[in-house]
Structure formats: C-alpha cells, structure tokens
Amino acid sequence: MLIRRPDVILPSEITDASLFHGRRDWIRNASAMGLIAGLPVLSACSVEAQGMKLAGVKPNPQYVLPDEKINKAEDFKNYCNFYEFGTDKSEPPVLAKALKTRPWTITIEGEVNKPKVFDIDELYKLAPLEERVYRFRCVEAWSMVVPWVGFSLAELIKRVEPRGNAKYVEFVTLADKAIMPGLRSSVLDWPYVEGLRMDEAMHPLTLLTLGAYGEMLPNQNGAPVRMVVPWKYGFKSGKSIVKIRFVEKEPRTAWVKSGPSEYGFYSNVNPNVDHARWSQATERRLGEFGKRRSLMFNGYGEQVASMYAGMDLKKFI
Amino acid sequence: MALSVTFPLTVFAPWRSLTNAQVQRAKWVLVALGMLPLARMLIGLPLGWLGVNPIEFVTRSTGTWTIVSLVVTLSITPLRNITGWVWLVRLRRSAGLITFFYAALHFITYVWLDRFFDVNDIIKDIIKRPFITVGFAAFVLLIPLAITSNNALIKKLGAQNWQRLHNLVYVIAILAVVHFIWLARRNPIEPYIYAAIFALLFAARIYWRFKAK
Numbered sequence: 449m450l451i452r453r454p455d456v457i458l459p460s461e462i463t464d465a466s467l468f469h470g471r472r473d474w475i476r477n478a479s480a481m482g483l484i485a486g487l488p489v490l491s492a493c494s495v496e497a498q499g500m501k502l503a504g505v506k507p508n509p510q511y512v513l514p515d516e517k518i519n520k521a522e523d524f525k526n527y528c529n530f531y532e533f534g535t536d537k538s539e540p541p542v543l544a545k546a547l548k549t550r551p552w553t554i555t556i557e558g559e560v561n562k563p564k565v566f567d568i569d570e571l572y573k574l575a576p577l578e579e580r581v582y583r584f585r586c587v588e589a590w591s592m593v594v595p596w597v598g599f600s601l602a603e604l605i606k607r608v609e610p611r612g613n614a615k616y617v618e619f620v621t622l623a624d625k626a627i628m629p630g631l632r633s634s635v636l637d638w639p640y641v642e643g644l645r646m647d648e649a650m651h652p653l654t655l656l657t658l659g660a661y662g663e664m665l666p667n668q669n670g671a672p673v674r675m676v677v678p679w680k681y682g683f684k685s686g687k688s689i690v691k692i693r694f695v696e697k698e699p700r701t702a703w704v705k706s707g708p709s710e711y712g713f714y715s716n717v718n719p720n721v722d723h724a725r726w727s728q729a730t731e732r733r734l735g736e737f738g739k740r741r742s743l744m745f746n747g748y749g750e751q752v753a754s755m756y757a758g759m760d761l762k763k764f765i
Numbered sequence: 766m767a768l769s770v771t772f773p774l775t776v777f778a779p780w781r782s783l784t785n786a787q788v789q790r791a792k793w794v795l796v797a798l799g800m801l802p803l804a805r806m807l808i809g810l811p812l813g814w815l816g817v818n819p820i821e822f823v824t825r826s827t828g829t830w831t832i833v834s835l836v837v838t839l840s841i842t843p844l845r846n847i848t849g850w851v852w853l854v855r856l857r858r859s860a861g862l863i864t865f866f867y868a869a870l871h872f873i874t875y876v877w878l879d880r881f882f883d884v885n886d887i888i889k890d891i892i893k894r895p896f897i898t899v900g901f902a903a904f905v906l907l908i909p910l911a912i913t914s915n916n917a918l919i920k921k922l923g924a925q926n927w928q929r930l931h932n933l934v935y936v937i938a939i940l941a942v943v944h945f946i947w948l949a950r951r952n953p954i955e956p957y958i959y960a961a962i963f964a965l966l967f968a969a970r971i972y973w974r975f976k977a978k
C-alpha cells in the first residue's frame with residue numbers, strides 16, 4: 449500500500465533495498481532455471497523499479513496536447529529502438545529485463561564549477577516531477593504521443609554551474625557488455641553518445657526524464673533516466689544515461705560517427721529534408737491507419753525555431 | 766580421394782513414382798502451406814498478433830514470404846535431381862505462382878498502406894530509392910512469368926521460348942537479394958543467407974548442365 453506524500457516515493461523507501469535486490473536475484477535465478485527447464489516463469493517486471501508508480505507527479509498544463517491522442521502504454525513498451533539490446537524493436541522489451549537500475553549514478557563532469565555524482569534516487573528529489581505530453585518522432589518515420597515524467601534538464605544544469613566555455617552537453621549512456629548483447633554488434637561505436645548545444649540543453653522543453661505513463665521508466669525505454677528532446681528525431685534522446693559532460697567542442701555522437709550525411713548532430717525534425725534513404729515528409733503515428741504530414745520541429749517550432757535563426761537547416765541536418 | 770556421388774540417391778527410390786492423384790494431393794498440400802503466412806496475417810490482425818505497427822509487419826512478412834517462396838521454387842529442380850522424384854517438377858508452377866502472389870501482396874501493401882496510392886510519390890520513390898528500384902524491377906519481371914505459367918501459353922510460346930523467358934527467374938533472385946541488402950536493415954546478415962542459398966542452387970544447376978554435356 450502506498451502512502452501518498454507530496455514528494456516522490458522511492459523504491460528504496462517502500463522495500464528495504466537489500467530485500468529488494470535479493471528478491472530480484474531470486475527471480476533472475478528462477479527465470480534462468482525456468483529457461484533451462486523450458487518452463488514459463490512469471491515475468492520479473494513486477495518487482496523491478498520499472499513500472500513502480502510515481503507519486504506526487506503534477507501534469508504541467510503548459511505541455512499538454514489536447515488535440516492528440518496519447519498512445520497506449522503497450523505501444524510505448526513494446527516498440528523500442530534500444531540497439532544495446534538488439535536492433536529489432538521486439539528485442540529490448542525482453543532483453544532489457546537484465547538491466548539493473550539500482551544502484552545507479554549519473555556523473556556530471558567537464559566544464560562546470562560543481563561537478564557531482566548523483567545517485568539516481570537523489571535525482572527524483574532534485575526538482576518537482578512533472579508530467580508532460582510530447583510528440584515523439586523517430587527518424588524512421590513513425591511517431592507516438594507519450595506522457596513523460598521528469599523535469600527540465602535546465603534544473604540540473606543550473607545546479608552544477610557550467611563555465612563560460614561549456615558550449616555543448618554530451619550524454620554518455622550505459623554500455624555494459626555483460627547484459628547488453630547488442631554491444632557485440634558494430635552497428636554503432638559504443639558507448640552510445642548523444643549531445644546538444646548549450647542553448648538546446650537549457651531549453652525548457654528539454655526533459656530529463658525519469659518516468660512515463662505515471663510510472664518509473666520501463667527498462668526498455670531507457671530506465672532509470674533518459675533524455676527527451678521532442679523537436680528532434682528520437683535517437684537524440686539518449687537512454688540509460690550514466691554521464692553528462694559539459695564540453696567546449698561539438699560532441700562526436702554515435703550516430704554522427706556512423707553516418708554524418710544521414711544522422712546529423714542537430715537532427716531536428718524537418719519534413720523538408722529527406723533522410724538519405726527515405727522521405728521525412730510524412731510519418732506513421734502508431735495506432736493510426738493513415739500517414740500524417742510531419743511537422744517542422746515536430747510541431748514545436750514556436751518554441752524552438754529562434755535557436756536556429758540564420759542557420760541553413762538543409763546543411764545543418 | 767575422389768568423391769563420387771551419383772544422383773539420384775538411391776535412398777529416395779521408394780517415392781519415385783506417384784500416381785496423378787498423389788501428385789495432385791502434394792500440390793494442394795504445397796498451396797495450403799503457402800497460404801499459412803497469409804492466414805496468420807488475416808487472423809492475427811484483429812487479434813493483435815502483428816504487434817504495435819501491423820502495417821510494417823505486413824510489409825516485411827509479405828517480403829519475407831516472397832523470397833522464401835522463390836527459394837522453394839528454385840529448389841525444386843535440384844531436389845528432383847538429387848532424389849529422382851520427377852513428379853516434383855509438377856509442383857514448380859504452384860510454387861512460382863505462390864511467389865508471385867506474395868510479391869503482389871507485398872507490392873499492394875506498399876502502394877496502398879505505405880504510399881496511399883499517391884502515384885507521384887510512388888514514381889519518385891521508385892526513382893530515388895535504390896532498394897525500391899530493384900524491388901520494383903523484380904516485381905515487374907515476375908509478371909510475364911506469372912502470365913505464361915499455364916499450359917495454353919506454354920504451347921503457344923513453344924518450350925524453348927518459354928524456357929528462355931523463364932530464365933528471368935535467376936535475374937529476379939539476384940534483384941530480390943540486392944533489394945534486401947539495400948534495405949540496409951541494421952542486421953545485415955539475413956539477406957546474405959538468402960544470397961548463399963541462391964548461389965548454392967545456381968551452382969547445382971551449373972554442375973548438372975555441365976555434366977549433361
């Protein structure tokens with residue numbers, strides 16, 4: 449039974465941490481035995497931090513999409529690009545069960561006055577958790593509408609005091625060979641690194657995300673903490689972040705390394721600039737039959753277009 | 766050590782002669798098997814078996830079954846030579862037509878559910894996206910083969926012309942593999958498996974043609 453508090457209830461407060469992890473180990477062993485015996489075993493999901501209800505989350509009325517239908521949580525959980533757990537969208541929901549999200553720390557380093565290592569549970573208390581409904585547009589021309597939970601990355605940035613020469617922010621995500629079979633593939637140069645320009649990182653839309661659908665993030669969606677940058681293609685929103693670095697030079701992101709002509713550093717949603725291999729003019733909203741016209745900056749132009757004034761967006765893809 | 770294998774292999778001897786009725790039954794079994802993927806899609810669509818993005822599922826599944834049927838079609842002659850089951854050749858037309866059937870479904874899925882009959886868009890796509898170009902070429906080449914897969918037209922064309930026309934199937938197989946490779950799926954191994962199978966099937970044919978001389 450959860451007792452409502454103004455603040456968020458952490459899993460460590462609900463269940464004694466050692467008990468919690470012990471139980472998980474038991475489940476994992478049981479699953480492994482089940483696999484060997486070929487028996488179906490209860491999914492370990494229910495006792496993971498993922499899926500735990502987040503209390504004290506307030507919908508932010510500035511970020512609602514009254515004209516759009518929120519996708520089913522099932523769509524969100526079962527259609528995931530998370531290459532560390534396999535390139536097929538059906539692989540992460542299964543394989544990411546091995547991801548351990550406690551304990552977890554996020555290291556803030558680089559050009560900041562107050563570098564710091566945050567424990568994940570500290571992050572939940574850093575700023576009030578808000579629910580924000582955003583459009584999410586993948587570079588592969590499909591999209592969803594998701595109610596994320598988190599707070600503006602700016603909240604964190606302010607607290608670590610970036611120096612004047614911090615021009616970019618780099619996000620480094622988990623690369624753990626023991627649990628991530630995708631790392632054996634050379635699809636990308638691991639670890640998965642993403643980045644934003646400082647003004648983009650400070651933009652209020654840029655969400656440091658801890659949950660979705662009122663719950664802690666499912667593992668396959670980037671638990672325990674990920675980015676959501678709604679006016680950019682989805683791959684800009686790195687998952688399972690372990691390090692945030694403030695740097696002077698534009699980060700060499702994993703996708704830029706893999707194909708700079710296909711996946712640029714900016715990767716703003718832009719229906720007028722096709723991907724090298726397909727059109728970006730339309731998109732398939734999951735759950736809909738027809739296709740929709742894609743929107744410039746994924747519909748967030750009013751808020752973000754000014755950051756790119758004077759830039760040739762055909763060149764700075 | 767010289768290895769010499771004589772085909773057909775004697776272990777297959779018991780099944781060498783089938784009655785017409787038995788061949789007919791084998792044909793129906795093949796057609797029924799060939800319809801299973803379609804049945805799965807039709808039944809699974811309302812039941813949610815096709816996942817979060819059913820249209821993507823159907824596009825991929827019809828593509829997969831086109832190339833699988835093509836493998837089956839091209840395996841029949843080598844299998845006949847290995848087993849001595851001459852009647853297998855009478856299943857080849859069904860296998861070929863199943864290939865065309867899935868290719869047509871695959872193409873319709875694309876034209877309808879991916880492009881919504883936007884002709885300009887489709888033409889632009891065929892010109893601009895190499896994997897669509899070769900896929901489309903493969904499909905266009907399949908059409909005359911499907912049309913001439915009946916006794917009346919075989920007679921009209923004459924066996925030799927018919928054979929010459931149907932040699933296009935090798936070109937189609939190559940285009941299909943190129944189409945698959947150029948999709949640039951992030952798991953690039955699968956198309957090469959098909960490439961290897963086709964290469965093996967081609968090599969077997971070349972071997973037998975060489976031996977026959």
Ligand code: HEM
Nearest residue numbers: 824825828829831832868872875897900901903904941945
């Ligand atoms: C003989 C002809 C063809 C064969 C054998 C074939 C085969 C395939 C195969 C094996 C796949 C991949 C399935 C998978 O992902 O597992 C595929 C995907 C696809 N094919 Fe074809 N195809 C043919 C013709 C065409 C034509 C004519 C078009 C459209 C004009 C087309 C459009 C597509 C599209 C859009 C995809 C999905 C690409 C994606 O998922 O990114 N194909 N095809």
